[in-house]
Amino acid sequence: MENKANLKEQILTASGVNPLKCMRCGKCSATCPSYDEMEYHPHQFVYMVEKGNIEPLLQSESLYTCLTCFACVERCPRNVQPAKLVEAVRLAVIREQGANHLKPQDIPALLDPDLPQQAIVSAFRKYAK
Amino acid sequence: MVFSYYPGCTLKTKAKDLDKYARASAEALGVTLEELPDWQCCGGVYPIAKDEIATKLSSVRALNRSKELGRDLITVCSACHNVIKQVNHDMQTDENIVAKVANYMKLDAPYRGETNVIHYLEMLRDKVGFDTIREKAVNPLKGKKIAAYYGCLLLRPSSVMAFDDPENPTIMEDLITALGAEPVRYSMRNECCGAYTTLEKKEIAQKKSNAVLASAEANGAEMVITACPLCLYNLKKNATEHDVPVKYFTEVLAEALGIA
Numbered sequence: 188m189e190n191k192a193n194l195k196e197q198i199l200t201a202s203g204v205n206p207l208k209c210m211r212c213g214k215c216s217a218t219c220p221s222y223d224e225m226e227y228h229p230h231q232f233v234y235m236v237e238k239g240n241i242e243p244l245l246q247s248e249s250l251y252t253c254l255t256c257f258a259c260v261e262r263c264p265r266n267v268q269p270a271k272l273v274e275a276v277r278l279a280v281i282r283e284q285g286a287n288h289l290k291p292q293d294i295p296a297l298l299d300p301d302l303p304q305q306a307i308v309s310a311f312r313k314y315a316k
Numbered sequence: 317m318v319f320s321y322y323p324g325c326t327l328k329t330k331a332k333d334l335d336k337y338a339r340a341s342a343e344a345l346g347v348t349l350e351e352l353p354d355w356q357c358c359g360g361v362y363p364i365a366k367d368e369i370a371t372k373l374s375s376v377r378a379l380n381r382s383k384e385l386g387r388d389l390i391t392v393c394s395a396c397h398n399v400i401k402q403v404n405h406d407m408q409t410d411e412n413i414v415a416k417v418a419n420y421m422k423l424d425a426p427y428r429g430e431t432n433v434i435h436y437l438e439m440l441r442d443k444v445g446f447d448t449i450r451e452k453a454v455n456p457l458k459g460k461k462i463a464a465y466y467g468c469l470l471l472r473p474s475s476v477m478a479f480d481d482p483e484n485p486t487i488m489e490d491l492i493t494a495l496g497a498e499p500v501r502y503s504m505r506n507e508c509c510g511a512y513t514t515l516e517k518k519e520i521a522q523k524k525s526n527a528v529l530a531s532a533e534a535n536g537a538e539m540v541i542t543a544c545p546l547c548l549y550n551l552k553k554n555a556t557e558h559d560v561p562v563k564y565f566t567e568v569l570a571e572a573l574g575i576a
Binding site for chain 2 (some may be wrong): 200201202203220221223224230244251252254255256257258260268271274275278284293297298299301302303304305306309310311312313314
């Protein structure tokens with residue numbers, strides 16, 4: 188993993204997010220459908236990245252419970268776009284060699300006859316590089 | 317009216333009904349959908365990061381092909397629509413992405429987002445018109461209480477999708493009314509079904525899908541319609557506490573048009 192300052196810079200560049208726009212109203216987390224399943228919530232992603240406290244996020248399962256439903260993006264009164272930040276942190280993890288969260292060999296056991304292809308390609312795009 | 321048509325991977329496999337009834341209904345409404353030759357899978361979710369290039373190329377290929385054919389591009393699957401429309405927006409606004417895509421693709425003329433991406437529902441509203449559909453509904457679904465489920469992908473981000481009011485959409489309710497049925501409005505119609513978490517965190521998809529159908533049923537829905545194969549799957553398979561029927565909007569449309 189790159190050093191801390193570079194990592195923050197990379198995440199901000201890849202996401203296009205400026206966390207300093209956040210006024211900490213918490214609406215992103217209030218509207219998040221995955222709130223109950225997350226260790227770190229959308230508003231925490233915003234201020235933790237801003238403070239450079241990124242390491243705990245890299246280790247967190249919260250990266251894989253974000254649904255990218257864009258509720259936080261749509262409803263943020265300051266247009267901070269937290270989901271884009273979550274995506275950039277997730278990419279910082281899975282772009283590392285061997286760090287895929289979902290592997291092709293895991294797939295057969297997860298299939299059922301009705302599962303749409305869309306679910307598989309979407310999960311791969313979210314969980315693997 | 318002739319349009320290019322992008323069906324997407326799932327409409328060729330698990331969501332054949334979404335495709336079949338879309339084509340049949342279009343024909344009945346005087347619309348010709350010409351499937352794009354050699355289209356590739358959109359990838360299912362929009363690659364959000366600004367430094368993602370390769371993952372956007374399949375969408376650009378479809379968009380550019382449609383531009384070459386001189387036609388607007390029609391999508392039906394919510395996911396395909398979201399991905400292709402957002403990539404098109406990148407091609408209109410992000411110089412860095414445009415330049416890198418041009419380097420990859422070596423097109424005769426650079427692609428800059430010229431193609432209009434139109435969802436099938438928008439085509440019904442803006443090109444065919446709900447009044448025409450009302451006239452052609454030979455088998456109106458009288459008195460049937462139908463709840464539209466929008467989910468996330470058609471509506472958000474509204475600054476790019478510009479599909480409808482993201483918090484209070486009406487397009488599917490207007491379609492339901494035009495088909496002679498009674499639209500059911502409910503609070504969860506634009507909240508997430510759990511999406512791809514069904515693959516490895518099924519409990520999230522179950523919780524979210526159950527919440528959607530609980531809200532629809534509490535408001536009297538006898539049927540739920542959607543444009544998304546993954547929403548349909550989650551609402552049918554993961555909403556374990558509910559059994560209200562869930563169908564593709566195209567199937568209900570075809571039924572009302574007397575061709576299903």
